[in-house]
Amino acid sequence: MPIPIDRLIRSRRRSLALIVEHNGSLTVRAPLRTPDSQIHAFVESKAAWVARKQAEARAKYVPAKKYVEGEVFLYLGKSYPLRIVSSQRPALALEGSLRLSQNALPKAEATFTRWYKAQAAEVIGARVAHYANLYGFQYGRIRISSARTRWGSCSAKGTLSFTWRLIMAPLEVIDYVVVHELVHLKHRNHSRQFWGGVAAIIPTYKKHVRWLKTNGRLLTLDAK
Numbered sequence: 138m139p140i141p142i143d144r145l146i147r148s149r150r151r152s153l154a155l156i157v158e159h160n161g162s163l164t165v166r167a168p169l170r171t172p173d174s175q176i177h178a179f180v181e182s183k184a185a186w187v188a189r190k191q192a193e194a195r196a197k198y199v200p201a202k203k204y205v206e207g208e209v210f211l212y213l214g215k216s217y218p219l220r221i222v223s224s225q226r227p228a229l230a231l232e233g234s235l236r237l238s239q240n241a242l243p244k245a246e247a248t249f250t251r252w253y254k255a256q257a258a259e260v261i262g263a264r265v266a267h268y269a270n271l272y273g274f275q276y277g278r279i280r281i282s283s284a285r286t287r288w289g290s291c292s293a294k295g296t297l298s299f300t301w302r303l304i305m306a307p308l309e310v311i312d313y314v315v316v317h318e319l320v321h322l323k324h325r326n327h328s329r330q331f332w333g334g335v336a337a338i339i340p341t342y343k344k345h346v347r348w349l350k351t352n353g354r355l356l357t358l359d360a361k
């Protein structure tokens with residue numbers, strides 16, 4: 138069976154290129170006048186490579202949330218099912234399950250994002266204060282970002298930023314990211330001294346680095 142081309146983009150380029158997208162679909166970029174037959178022959182000649190890349194992409198792909206009854210959402214490393222309930226305030230509440238007000242359904246993603254951000258500000262704020270008090274770190278303010286793969290950062294002025302997506306991770310992983318950024322207040326690099334500072338507070342930190350590498354892509358609501 139020939140490999141389906143999901144998107145063919147012609148432009149003023151010189152060569153053919155195959156791109157396997159994050160959801161496993163195949164995009165082909167082609168010069169303006171390359172005949173279709175030549176494009177298909179090229180794709181077929183790369184069939185094994187395309188199949189391998191598509192299998193890899195599909196295995197890693199996290200589909201966007203659909204906001205349907207029973208669908209699970211991560212919070213502090215645990216999965217909670219969604220229950221759609223008659224109108225309530227606040228629009229989203231965690232009571233064993235995540236209860237979403239029916240009238241918030243049309244803006245479910247925004248409602249979830251707002252809820253996650255509020256939880257992140259509270260929980261991460263408390264963890265930063267805890268470790269800063271315990272180990273004598275002086276920090277500026279805490280900012281909650283929407284970064285996708287940058288879990289935290291530390292500015293020259295001592296502002297600590299954390300993505301709200303972290304609140305989906307287990308608390309011990311959040312603690313590692315918090316300590317990582319606090320130690321940056323003293324070591325503004327990833328030197329041996331820096332990692333020594335992290336290990337002095339969280340001896341098992343490598344486990345959490347690995348957890349983020351493996352599971353970080355799950356900490357999302359959409360498929361981007």
Ligand SMILES: [Zn+2]
Nearest residue numbers: 317321326327
């Ligand atoms: Zn760092």
